[in-house]
Amino acid sequence: MKEYDILKQFDIAGEPAACKQLTCGNINRTFRIDLRQADGSITRCILQNVNVNVFKKPYELMQNICGVCAHLKEKVAAAGGDPLRETMTFADTADHTHLYLDEEGFYWRVYTFIEANSYQSADKPGLFYKAAKAFGKFQRQLADYPAETLYETIPGFHNTVSRFAAFQQAIADCKLPERLKEASAEIDAILSRESLAHVAVDAIADGSMPLRVTHNDTKLNNILMDPETDEGLCVIDLDTVMPGSVLYDFGDAIRFGASTAAEDEPDVSKIALDLDKFAEFAEGFLAGTDGALTEKELSLLPEGAMLLTYEQAMRFLTDYLNGDTYFKINYPEHNIVRTRAQLALLFDMEAKRDGMHEIINKQK
């Protein structure tokens, strides 16, 4: 099997015995491999094919991740935790880059599999609070990380102003007229909300809101939860750790986890913002960040939720108009279905904006 041959390039003990693809991510190709050890026991690792269409400089990407993981390991060890379960651990390669380039031009990495729960929805009572606390703690653990050493793995990743320009360009350059027509209502909804795109970018630019080292992709399935207690165990998918705003981490987690339906739910009547889930996440996130957020950041958290939902709608629709070159899709209409779901959520957030602010005002 090709995956087994690739595994041989990494410094990892055991003989591969089983391989299963894990399909919940939208970007990389991820496999869980069972490894039989000399004593007969089975251990596991993750083999992942890095998507270089998205991450154009994989060596810089790995330098970022290894630096961040080393920093997190020190913090975890100092707190008496287990760095092998609470942070990602990458297997080495002969050239010590932690990356193997195969003859077909694919880049691979291998890291320790962590036995844990990985959730697609926050339905379980208390789960979203625990995830929020862990994402908030992650942010705090990186507060003293030297941000200037981080490469921008995707330039302008959450620069919604430049994303808006890319969206306009996708409309102008679109080679799929039937898609343009089909999406006209969604295009109008996005174009008419341009001012929202400025919420974080402008506040960072005028110095009223700090840049921090943020995760930038805080979907619930990017955190592993302890199998016994469901406490946040390990934040994963560190490809987008870069300087950013706390609004991005808060907002993206709300977008994904405080919705009453999946991010690609085709029946938009099922989609709403669950204010109880919003409150639950906010409480956990404030506990995790432990007083680190400024007054301005706190006051903009609801706008962060709207911003990230708006940006995601824009990104899915840009990809649809560009012919589905970025996100993995399961069927041809997937990106327009995702766009509609994100817009339905955004509209409900707009209606519940005062409610979100009341919750934050009570908690801060």
Ligand code: ADP
């Ligand atoms: P993508 O960038 O495509 O989202 P991820 O790195 O998030 O890929 O991995 C996809 C999924 O694989 C995760 O959501 C998680 O369920 C599982 N996974 C990834 N890394 C680990 C790990 N170290 N231990 C256990 N499960 C993992």
Ligand code: GN1
């Ligand atoms: C991608 O890799 P994954 O599935 O965790 C994307 C996020 C989107 C998300 C939408 C690098 O996240 O930005 O919010 O899909 N990651 C990248 O589900 O673009």
Ligand code: MG
């Ligand atoms: Mg992921």
